[in-house]
Amino acid sequence: MTLDTLRLTAEEAKRLLDAKEISGAELFAAYSGREDDLNAYLLRCDDPGGDGIPIAVKDVIGTKGIRTTAGSKILESYVPVYDATVIANAKRHGLRILGKTNTDEFAMGSSTENSAFGPSRNPWDPSRVPGGSGGGSAAAVSGGLAPWALGSDTGGSIKQPAALCGHVGLRPTYGTVSRYGVVAFASSLDQVGPVAKNVRDCAFLYSIISGRDENDSTTVDVPPVELPAADDLKGIRIGVPKQMNHVEGVQPGVTEQVDKAIALAESLGAEIGECSLPLSVDYGMPCYYLVAPAEASSNLARYDGVRYGLRVDGADFREMAMRTRDAGFGDEPKRRIMIGTYALSSGYYDAYYATAQKVRTVIRREHDAVFEKFDLIVSPTSPTVAFEFGEKAADPLAMYLCDVFTIPSCLAGLPGLNVPVGLSEGLPVGIQLIGPQFAENTLFRVGHALEQAIGFDFVPERLR
Amino acid sequence: MSSSWQAVIGLEIHVQLKTETKMFCRCRNGFGGGPNTQTCPVCLALPGALPVPNRRAIEETIKLGLALDCSIADRAVFHRKNYFYPDNPKAYQISQYDEPLCANGSLTVPMPDGPVTIGIHRAHLEEDAAKNVHVAASGRIHGATATLVDFNRCGTPLVEIVTEPDIHDAETAKRFLQLLRQTVVELGLSDAELEKGSMRFDVNVSVRPAGSDELRTRTELKNMNSFNFAAKGIEREIARQIRVYEQGGTVDQETLHFDPAHEESPPLRSKEEAQDYRYFPEPDLVPVHPAGDLVERLRGEIGELPGARIARIADTLSFYDADVLVTGGLDRLWSDVVAAGADPKEAANVLANAFVATGVAPEDVDAAELAKLVEARAEIPRAAFDEALGKVGEPGFSAAPYLEQRVVADASELDPVIDRIIEANPAQAEQYRGGKDGLIGFFVGQVMKETGGAADPRVVNERVREKLKS
Numbered sequence: 001m002t003l004d005t006l007r008l009t010a011e012e013a014k015r016l017l018d019a020k021e022i023s024g025a026e027l028f029a030a031y032s033g034r035e036d037d038l039n040a041y042l043l044r045c046d047d048p049g050g051d052g053i054p055i056a057v058k059d060v061i062g063t064k065g066i067r068t069t070a071g072s073k074i075l076e077s078y079v080p081v082y083d084a085t086v087i088a089n090a091k092r093h094g095l096r097i098l099g100k101t102n103t104d105e106f107a108m109g110s111s112t113e114n115s116a117f118g119p120s121r122n123p124w125d126p127s128r129v130p131g132g133s134g135g136g137s138a139a140a141v142s143g144g145l146a147p148w149a150l151g152s153d154t155g156g157s158i159k160q161p162a163a164l165c166g167h168v169g170l171r172p173t174y175g176t177v178s179r180y181g182v183v184a185f186a187s188s189l190d191q192v193g194p195v196a197k198n199v200r201d202c203a204f205l206y207s208i209i210s211g212r213d214e215n216d217s218t219t220v221d222v223p224p225v226e227l228p229a230a231d232d233l234k235g236i237r238i239g240v241p242k243q244m245n246h247v248e249g250v251q252p253g254v255t256e257q258v259d260k261a262i263a264l265a266e267s268l269g270a271e272i273g274e275c276s277l278p279l280s281v282d283y284g285m286p287c288y289y290l291v292a293p294a295e296a297s298s299n300l301a302r303y304d305g306v307r308y309g310l311r312v313d314g315a316d317f318r319e320m321a322m323r324t325r326d327a328g329f330g331d332e333p334k335r336r337i338m339i340g341t342y343a344l345s346s347g348y349y350d351a352y353y354a355t356a357q358k359v360r361t362v363i364r365r366e367h368d369a370v371f372e373k374f375d376l377i378v379s380p381t382s383p384t385v386a387f388e389f390g391e392k393a394a395d396p397l398a399m400y401l402c403d404v405f406t407i408p409s410c411l412a413g414l415p416g417l418n419v420p421v422g423l424s425e426g427l428p429v430g431i432q433l434i435g436p437q438f439a440e441n442t443l444f445r446v447g448h449a450l451e452q453a454i455g456f457d458f459v460p461e462r463l464r
Numbered sequence: 465m466s467s468s469w470q471a472v473i474g475l476e477i478h479v480q481l482k483t484e485t486k487m488f489c490r491c492r493n494g495f496g497g498g499p500n501t502q503t504c505p506v507c508l509a510l511p512g513a514l515p516v517p518n519r520r521a522i523e524e525t526i527k528l529g530l531a532l533d534c535s536i537a538d539r540a541v542f543h544r545k546n547y548f549y550p551d552n553p554k555a556y557q558i559s560q561y562d563e564p565l566c567a568n569g570s571l572t573v574p575m576p577d578g579p580v581t582i583g584i585h586r587a588h589l590e591e592d593a594a595k596n597v598h599v600a601a602s603g604r605i606h607g608a609t610a611t612l613v614d615f616n617r618c619g620t621p622l623v624e625i626v627t628e629p630d631i632h633d634a635e636t637a638k639r640f641l642q643l644l645r646q647t648v649v650e651l652g653l654s655d656a657e658l659e660k661g662s663m664r665f666d667v668n669v670s671v672r673p674a675g676s677d678e679l680r681t682r683t684e685l686k687n688m689n690s691f692n693f694a695a696k697g698i699e700r701e702i703a704r705q706i707r708v709y710e711q712g713g714t715v716d717q718e719t720l721h722f723d724p725a726h727e728e729s730p731p732l733r734s735k736e737e738a739q740d741y742r743y744f745p746e747p748d749l750v751p752v753h754p755a756g757d758l759v760e761r762l763r764g765e766i767g768e769l770p771g772a773r774i775a776r777i778a779d780t781l782s783f784y785d786a787d788v789l790v791t792g793g794l795d796r797l798w799s800d801v802v803a804a805g806a807d808p809k810e811a812a813n814v815l816a817n818a819f820v821a822t823g824v825a826p827e828d829v830d831a832a833e834l835a836k837l838v839e840a841r842a843e844i845p846r847a848a849f850d851e852a853l854g855k856v857g858e859p860g861f862s863a864a865p866y867l868e869q870r871v872v873a874d875a876s877e878l879d880p881v882i883d884r885i886i887e888a889n890p891a892q893a894e895q896y897r898g899g900k901d902g903l904i905g906f907f908v909g910q911v912m913k914e915t916g917g918a919a920d921p922r923v924v925n926e927r928v929r930e931k932l933k934s
Binding site for chain 2: 061062068070075078080081082084179180181182183184186187188214215216217218294295297298301302304306307308317318321341344345346349353
């Protein structure tokens with residue numbers, strides 16, 4: 001039987017496997033045999049056997065015996081001796097790793113142009129970026145190279161690529177998915193999450209990877225995941241933050257599609273109301289660019305050439321470490337290490353890092369207040385559709401602005417779901433649904449109902 | 465020390481906890497295995513590894529804090545202390561910064577002239593570094609040519625105790641360190657062995673004009689591996705600083721690597737290039753909130769501490785005796801022996817001298833039997849007493865057979881033996897009479913030998929002198 005890997009969902013794949021209509025080997029081969037002309041994968045794996053659903057894994061997630069580079073030259077030769085908890089969970093459910101997907105170096109970026117191994121391409125238009133940092137997983141899922149994938153999200157790295165590639169991605173509540181074994185970028189922000197073709201797959205994968213982990217002290221018990229089935233939105237109160245909708249910098253075509261989705265939600269029974277997140281939107285970006293680089297400067301300090309990864313020799317430890325780090329890190333990690341080191345320095349700590357933490361508390365409270373009146377809030381995930389290579393690569397600030405809407409809820413530790421809602425200029429537009437902590441089931445329910453009502457075709461037009 | 469100067473000394477002590485596992489991972493904690501055999505992704509700082517705090521280590525730190533009369537924080541936070549070094553694989557040490565587990569305590573150190581109370585600034589929990597093995601002829605940091613790293617030690621729970629600068633002389637510093645060591649050992653928290661590095665300390669020393677309360681530039685003495693070296697190093701450094709000031713110079717803030725073989729302590733590194741550790745709260749861990757009932761349970765597990773015991777026993781005996789008994793771990797046995805009827809002073813003498821020499825473990829001893837021996841010490845032969853003491857730790861030991869052996873102190877029994885000995889050694893007798901007094905020992909020894917050690921040496925001595933006179 002011929003499998004349409006572009007269209008096949010994980011749920012359908014599971015049904016075919018359970019019904020023995022296809023074998024595990026056939027299913028795996030359908031993906032692994034497909035040419036990767038998107039540079040989605042940094043490494044493709046052989047079928048480990050079994051009849052579980054195949055999965056692509058972002059290359060910041062450690063996989064035992066499988067090279068894990070985090071998109072960096074400094075880890076080009078690094079092969080983990082242990083599985084990340086999410087991988088152990090996936091394997092327990094029989095999932096088979098198709099390969100390791102491309103990422104901006106250490107997940108720092110919004111286009112995969114910061115990958116040391118070249119960018120991935122957007123399946124809708126290969127001259128455009130797939131978003132980032134999880135552009136490899138996004139390209140794989142939308143390009144028929146994987147039924148679903150694992151991503152990681154620090155400031156938008158799951159949601160933004162999902163928006164730009166036209167599929168579903170969840171950034172879970174901080175603490176619901178273990179970070180153990182995931183190459184750290186910014187510990188207080190990093191979350192692993194599912195990347196999928198539709199909301200039900202996304203929810204299913206979330207149920208597999210989430211849960212308290214004794215190896216990650218920041219994890220908590222997670223409410224049981226409900227696979228969404230309802231197609232109405234009765235009783236759901238949706239807030240529309242005015243600072244994130246109809247604002248300057250958002251492409252008109254994006255606004256149009258988001259508005260249509262909101263109107264549709266209303267017609268499905270949701271109550272729509274305006275709300276306000278002024279401080280979160282104004283201060284989210286500067287706050288994020290202090291907290292994340294500060295933690296990154298510390299997290300990336302372990303790459304010193306002593307134990308693993310790249311080593312460039314020097315006369316002494318200091319020289320060896322400096323040479324190794326100079327040769328091993330690309331520009332963006334270096335930029336963030338410098339910003340972060342500065343923000344934590346004696347004499348500047350209070351002005352920068354400590355202040356950013358206070359701002360973070362303000363952002364959390366501002367969201368809390370909104371969720372007293374609304375079950376979730378909605379906005380464009382990305383202000384623009386997928387952009388062309390090089391368009392923003394030379395201007396870090398322009399690149400950082402890709403995440404202006406995704407960052408505030410990340411700082412607040414809140415879950416966010418990207419759902420594709422339509423096309424603008426032939427490219428996908430996504431909305432993000434943000435809920436209070438542990439509101440994943442609500443996000444799945446609303447996302448699923450919208451998905452059913454919209455009937456968005458997640459297969460890139462040029463590939464249909 | 466010139467009396468116009470006062471030394472100001474503060475101590476920073478590190479004690480490795482002997483928990484089953486390491487501070488933030490499940491690796492076995494402790495000496496043993498070959499290099500890098502007690503390691504895992506966490507203590508090797510592999511990408512993605514995360515710390516999980518050791519509950520036991522937190523409890524033991526609280527216990528130590530309570531023993532040091534500290535207040536225990538309602539909320540304690542782990543921080544990252546960032547610096548690059550090969551023995552520091554994450555390039556940050558998980559430590560505590562402005563919210564330590566324990567703060568504002570004190571330890572009262574019994575001293576010959578009365579107790580001295582030293583303030584404890586804080587006691588916090590952190591992880592130990594790996595061990596850099598510098599490959600060089602001397603085995604010391606100076607002149608090393610290569611470095612190997614053994615990560616077995618990396619991640620060992622480490623309590624850091626920082627005193628207030630309340631110490632003004634080397635002897636107090638030394639006694640403080642000894643008392644602290646005994647306290648942690650008795651609490652069962654650590655072996656605190658200086659030779660193995662399970663207890664380490666740094667000393668900050670400055671001097672100031674007597675009567676002043678200024679704090680002048682201090683130097684730090686590191687790597688001292690005995691309390692006596694510490695005292696010596698402190699004295700030497702105090703003298704050096706006074707000399708510098710008296711010659712019109714200034715003391716530089718620097719770290720001195722103490723080497724007992726050399727008169728001067730060579731500078732290790734100058735604080736001019738002071739490290740900026742960029743402390744920030746460890747985002748991989750959540751704050752610790754010690755529960756009130758936990759703290760009370762731990763408080764209840766602490767018995768009478770050695771400092772208090774020295775003070776109590778010094779009320780009965782001399783400070784010296786109390787100090788010897790407590791620091792020798794003999795005071796509990798002493799109390800029991802006294803309770804069983806032995807004379808306190810006599811019991812202390814026996815325990816501190818003859819008993820220690822036997823190597824018998826105090827906890828094996830039946831105090832009532834030992835009390836009988838102590839009381840009968842003057843009346844039974846020395847040899848019998850020594851033999852009994854050597855066996856006092858054996859199960860079912862009874863003093864009775866030894867108590868039956870009496871010392872022969874009756875001159876009428878001893879005189880015939882003494883006469884015989886003098887008769888048999890006319891040459892020595894002649895020499896003694898000629899003024900060679902030392903030969904008295906020879907005769908006493910012969911008599912003791914002849915009587916199988918049963919004679920009372922004092923009476924023998926007396927009788928021999930008497931008889932040789934004639």
